[in-house]
Amino acid sequence: MDVPKLLEAASLLVPEDIATENDITVNDVWDYLIHDEWKVALDLLEQLGDVPPLTQSFWETLAAAAEQMQLWNSASWCHWRCYETRNGTIRADLTLRPADQSRRRTPFTGAGVLRPMWDIxxxxxxGERALNIARLWVESKPSLGPGERSPVRLAPLDPSQWLHLQPGQVITMHEDHTAAGTAVVLDVDHPRLNPAP
Structure with missing residues (x-):
């Protein structure tokens, strides 16, 4: 399927009555599709995917369109959202330790590549401490470095191990035996509470 058809298919999965905080609706997407503004249409659809969260099929279709346009960061984000649709969403406010207090000396990419261990x-x-692995996506920043803070999203390797998390809970990130940072859980949306179609 070509890019316009993929974007049209994704648009059809968006309820007509929803709008983003900036009053973007699916009708805006159609205006850009008519003028072959595929990148803008994709960006708007990504924004509409959060109001309310849309289906796995929606995100898979967007991922396919982004891949065909070779927009790798958008494709990665759409695949990430597919994961969240299946397994739930965990958001946290992460603060990394300064470079002189941890192993990390340089920033890491925020696009879901890093797979640190977490003490949850x-x-x-x-009875010993068990660490659980989760990929990390930094929201609104391309990277995160020592001493910096940002909201993040976590994609656990084994989501069933994370079901006990609650907003306000403090968890610790590890890249080795020492703590690399601490995070306060902001939101938890388990799939058992909000199953994806």
């Missing part, structure tokens, strides 16, 4: 309160059968 789980224990092994013998």
């Amino acid at each position: 309160g789980n224990r092994t059968p013998t």
Whole structure:
């Protein structure tokens, strides 16, 4: 399927009565599609995908369109949202430790590549601390460096291990045996509470 048809298909999955905070609606998307402004249409559809969160099919279709346009960051974001649709959303406010207090000396890309370990309160059968792996997406920034702070999204390797998380809970990020940062959980939307169609 070509890009315009993919974007049209995604547009048809957006309810007509929803709008973003900036009053963007699916009708705005259609205006850009008519004028072959595919990148703008894709950007608007990504924004509409949050009001309310849309289906996995919507995000898969957007990911395919972004890949065909070779917009790799958009494609990665759409795949990330597919994961969240299936497994739930975990958002947290992460503060990294300064470079002189942790292993990390340079910023890391914020586009879901880093897979740190997290102390989320789980224990092994013998009572020792268990660390759980989750990919990390930095919101509104291309990267995050030592001493910096940003809202992030987490994609756990095993979502079932994270079901106990609650807003306000403090979790610790590890890249080795020392703490790399701490995060306060902002939002948790488990799939068992909000199943995806």
